[in-house]
Amino acid sequence: MEASPRAVPAILFALTDKQEARNLSWTLSTHYECIIISSGGEALALASTHIVAALIPGR
Secondary structure (H helix, E strand, O other): OOOOOOOOOEEEEEOOOHHHHHHHHHHHOOOOEEEEOOOHHHHHHHHOOOOEEEEEEOO
16 A cells, blocks of 8 residues: 555554454544554654554564
8 A cells, every 4th residue: 555645643563464454454544544554664664654543563
């Protein structure tokens, strides 16, 4: 999922189970920009261009 800068806070999902990440992001997407990521480097890059409200890490 490609992210674009928005004025709303973002939640980054770093979950290995992509279906779980999609399910969680669907419920939160009315109030947050939900972005599914695969690495810490990707999280850092997005944090420089987005207002990040939370990072949901995988196990």
